[in-house]
Amino acid sequence: SPSNPVVLTEGVFAGQLAIGDVTYGGLQRAYLEDVAGQEQGAVFRMTQGLESGVSRTSVGPDGAIYVGGTGEGGNWGESGKLRFGLQKLVPVNEDSFDMKEMRVVEGGFEIEYTDPVSDEVVEKLADAYQVKQWRYVPTQQYGGPKVDEEPLFVTDATVSEDRTTVTLKIDGLKPGHVVYIRSPRPFASADGAELLSTEAWYTLNSLPGYVAPADRGWYEAELAQPLGSSSIGSDHSNYSGSGFAAGMTNVGAGRTFSVTAPEAGTYAVNVRYANGTHPYPDLRSKRVSLYVNGEDLGQWTFPTTGSWKDWGVQTRDLELQAGANTITLKYEDGDEGNINIDV
Numbered sequence: 001s002p003s004n005p006v007v008l009t010e011g012v013f014a015g016q017l018a019i020g021d022v023t024y025g026g027l028q029r030a031y032l033e034d035v036a037g038q039e040q041g042a043v044f045r046m047t048q049g050l051e052s053g054v055s056r057t058s059v060g061p062d063g064a065i066y067v068g069g070t071g072e073g074g075n076w077g078e079s080g081k082l083r084f085g086l087q088k089l090v091p092v093n094e095d096s097f098d099m100k101e102m103r104v105v106e107g108g109f110e111i112e113y114t115d116p117v118s119d120e121v122v123e124k125l126a127d128a129y130q131v132k133q134w135r136y137v138p139t140q141q142y143g144g145p146k147v148d149e150e151p152l153f154v155t156d157a158t159v160s161e162d163r164t165t166v167t168l169k170i171d172g173l174k175p176g177h178v179v180y181i182r183s184p185r186p187f188a189s190a191d192g193a194e195l196l197s198t199e200a201w202y203t204l205n206s207l208p209g210y211v212a213p214a215d216r217g218w219y220e221a222e223l224a225q226p227l228g229s230s231s232i233g234s235d236h237s238n239y240s241g242s243g244f245a246a247g248m249t250n251v252g253a254g255r256t257f258s259v260t261a262p263e264a265g266t267y268a269v270n271v272r273y274a275n276g277t278h279p280y281p282d283l284r285s286k287r288v289s290l291y292v293n294g295e296d297l298g299q300w301t302f303p304t305t306g307s308w309k310d311w312g313v314q315t316r317d318l319e320l321q322a323g324a325n326t327i328t329l330k331y332e333d334g335d336e337g338n339i340n341i342d343v
């Protein structure tokens with residue numbers, strides 16, 4: 001359970017965030033970058049084993065990090081530790097070796113280290129990394145399930161001339177996922193220091209060069225821009241991609257698809273959706289508001305599909321312009337909403 005982030009002002013990690021945790025006495029470190037307008041990045045362990053769970057973190061005028069304990073026990077504390085505390089943290093080991101930054105590049109990541117990696121690491125470079133990705137389903141509860149976990153494989157690894165940066169090519173990366181990278185020890189610097197923190201978690205909202213499933217002729221709804229309470233579901237089978245747009249349960253919920261048309265004209269636009277059964281026949285069709293490039297085209301009716309795992313297709317001819325377009329399906333006042341959209 002993270003507490004307040006602070007920007008580090010001194011040292012090798014200046015400009016990065018330190019984030020306390022109230023349920024264990026530690027700090028995480030976050031490196032952020034702007035990728036196509038998305039602020040995203042990686043989290044690394046920074047320190048742990050402090051006197052109590054961390055409620056407040058601040059950077060003093062001396063550049064040291066000061067952490068304040070939670071003052072609480074129970075869920076908000078670490079067993080066997082103090083309930084309170086004020087600690088000053090300063091770097092004590094100049095030779096410490098760590099991942100400094102993890103940056104997404106087309107088809108993979110660049111990991112920059114605080115020092116050059118050893119000859120032994122260079123020799124086994126592509127095998128020095130274990131990679132997985134997964135995503136979370138947003139819910140109205142505290143947290144949401146971790147789904148779609150899959151191992152990924154490093155297909156190529158190269159090291160920079162100064163040996164501080166390793167570039168990994170990884171097959172199968174998908175936006176909207178967390179990418180986890182682990183470099184098991186032995187993984188040492190050229191000076192012989194073992195890697196301090198062997199793990200990194202990168203929240204991959206935007207992946208440069210990613211070719212969406214649109215090249216197959218459709219757009220996955222779960223990857224379209226969510227509006228309002230729209231969430232990603234995977235609890236009904238027979239969907240395409242990694243799930244479907246769920247949560248169209250409140251006015252304002254929906255999705256905006258960014259679609260590309262080769263030339264201006266009329267296109268048959270299909271929506272693959274599910275509309276589970278309703279006890280009252282009159283209420284079985286659901287209406288949703290349609291916008292194309294911001295223009296209100298009124299309601300679109302989606303008849304029942306009989307169950308939430310049976311998917312139907314509704315088609316409408318829509319005028320699209322050459323190049324980029326937006327198509328929005330949204331639950332508005334006067335609509336029934338409450339459909340799941342797959343593609």
Ligand SMILES: [Ca+2]
Pocket residue numbers: 220221222239240241242243244245341342343
């Ligand atoms: Ca889908």
